[in-house]
Structures are given as C-alpha cells and as structure tokens.
Amino acid sequence: MEKIDLKKELKAFYNPTAKEVTLIDVPKMNFIMIDGRGAPESPQFAQSIEALYPIAYGIKFDKKKTDGTDYGVMPLEGLFWADDMKVFMPETVDRNKWQWTLMIMQPDFIIRKDFENAVATAKKKKDNPSLIKSALKVSPKVNQHKLCTSGRIRQKGRIFKSCIIKLPESAVSYPANTMKSIYLTRAGPRRIK
Secondary structure: OOOEOHHHHOHHHHOOOOOOOEEEEEOOEEEEEEEEEOOOOOHHHHHHHHHHHHHHHHHHHHHHHHHOOOEOOOOEEEEEEOOOHHHHOHHHOOHHHOEEEEEEEEOOOOOHHHHHHHHHHHHHHOOOHHHHHOEEEEEOOEEEEEOOOOOOHHHHHHHHHHHHHHOOHHHOOOHHHOEEEEEOOOOOOOOOO
C-alpha cells in the first residue's frame, strides 16, 4: 500500500504563503490535544510535547501493523491565547499567563480505540503526567487567517502584532484572539522556546 502524504494533501493548511495574510477555510480535523497554561519553557509544556509524540507514533505504527495503512506523522501545532492579549506584546510580555493547546493532527480514519491503545502503550513505556491529560478531539470547521513566518516562540508577540496589522478590516475580530503555530520541523521542548 502506498504511503499517505497528508502534508501534500493538506498543503493549503500546512504551507501558507509568506507574502501576505490569507484567509482559508479549515475543515473539521482530528487532533490529539493537550491543554496547558504557562511559559513554553515550563516543565508542563515540555511534558506535553513528550506525551504527544509517543501517542502519534504509536497510532501510526499500530495502524500499519494491523491493516497496512501507512502515513507520515503530522507536525506539532500549538494554539496560544490569554485572557489579556497584551501578555503577548513585546512591551508587556508575560509568558507565564499564556494558555495553550498543543496538538498533532490525525487522519480521519483514526478512531478513539486507536488513540486509547496508543496512550496505554505510552504509559507503560514512560511515566508522564501529561499522558492522562491527552484527548482525541475534532476541531470545528473555521475560517483562519494564515501567514507563513519563521521564528521562535519568544518572537510570538512581534509576529502576532504584525499579523494583526496586516489583517483586512473584515477580520478585525480575530477568532478568539488565538494564535496558531505549526512547527514544520521536528519540534522538541528545547528547540521551540
């Protein structure tokens, strides 16, 4: 069976233009998710990343073993927001007040049982408190403004501010003041601070 290339199939969502902010319709998608609060250099943030990858790869390898279906594991993504978005701005940054959801998209044929089996296997291999916080959820269909940028999490305030300035007037009510990051290279806790 040929390997499924989800990044290629979902290119509009995982490879937006770097030239301008664009509006795209994002369909419902399955994600393994872990919610948290605090700075990206916090132990909880690192533990959450360290919990997501074993689950994602566990699902992938179980699927390949049971029915021959093969696909590439998708990149780590993060949603970042705060009660007061000033904590993202360079002048008033307070990373300890950031709220976030870390997640990895799953193909639509992955079911809850696949997820539960992978979590159980991961728990046997390593004691990580974030494993019990993980969930398989469906994200709602949304309109998102996307801009491809590069930079570390420390630069999110600058990036967020520049995106808000570039958004068209019709998009002033940015969805729930949430900023989404997709880490297109393998992300580890030390690499994305």
